[in-house]
Amino acid sequence: MTRKFALTTAVAAVIGLTALPAFAGGITVEQYGWGNDIGGIQYGWGNQIGGYQDGHRNVFITEQYGNGNVSATGQKGHRHHSDTLQTGNGNAAGVGQFGGHHNAILTQDGNGNIVAGVQVGHGCDADVVQTGNGNVAAFVQAC
Numbered sequence: 694m695t696r697k698f699a700l701t702t703a704v705a706a707v708i709g710l711t712a713l714p715a716f717a718g719g720i721t722v723e724q725y726g727w728g729n730d731i732g733g734i735q736y737g738w739g740n741q742i743g744g745y746q747d748g749h750r751n752v753f754i755t756e757q758y759g760n761g762n763v764s765a766t767g768q769k770g771h772r773h774h775s776d777t778l779q780t781g782n783g784n785a786a787g788v789g790q791f792g793g794h795h796n797a798i799l800t801q802d803g804n805g806n807i808v809a810g811v812q813v814g815h816g817c818d819a820d821v822v823q824t825g826n827g828n829v830a831a832f833v834q835a836c
Contacts, residue, residue, distance in 0.1 A: 724748060729770070734758075740783075746770060751793070762786075762805070768793075773816075775799075784827075788812075795819075795836075801828075812836065 722731050722744040729746045732754040740757045745767040753766045755777045763785040766775045771793040777786045777800065784805040788797045794816035799808045803825040810819060810832040817836035 720744075730754075766790075766797075773797075808832070 720733055720735070720742045724731065724744070724746045726748045728750050729748040730752045731744050731746065733742050734756045735742065735758070737759040739761045741761070741763045742755045742757065743765045744753055746753060746769070748770045750772045751768045751770050751774065753768060753775045755764045755766065757764060757778070758780045760782045762779050762783045764777050764779065764787065766777065766788045768775065768788075768790045769792060773790045773793045773795045775788045775790065775797045777788070777798070779786060779800070780802045782804045784801050784807060786799050786801065786808045788799065788810040790797060790812045792814045795812045796816070796818045797810055797812065798820045799810065800822045801808065801824065804827065806823050806827040806829060808821050808823065808830045812819065812833070813835045815836060817834045819832055819834065821830050821832060823830060
């Protein structure tokens with residue numbers, strides 16, 4: 694239990710350090726229940742997307758194209774899936790998936806970059822692609 698907490702805290706810290714003020718962009722969603730799906734696209738400026746799903750089927754799709762970027766996905770439940778695509782500028786991303794079939798695809802293209810993820814407890818799977826500039830990736834799996 695302490696190990697999970699430490700890993701989750703590390704991911705949250707990375708994302709928190711790169712987060713922009715609330716007025717700079719937005720979208721935060723929490724879902725509890727059964728079929729949970731979240732999808733979003735942002736084009737420019739402050740960007741941010743955050744979300745938490747605690748349910749059964751969990752799907753979280755995020756795309757951001759320019760400027761501040763940042764994204765975070767928390768999924769606790771069963772089937773999971775997460776898909777993040779960021780293209781330019783600040784970037785960040787992050788995913789935490791616990792207890793289920795997992796799957797995470799994080800893709801970044803240019804500028805600040807940073808990816809962090811934790812998958813604990815069953816199927817796991819991850820795909821991280823970073824292309825230009827700052828790059829950094831940290832992913833922990835305990836399948």
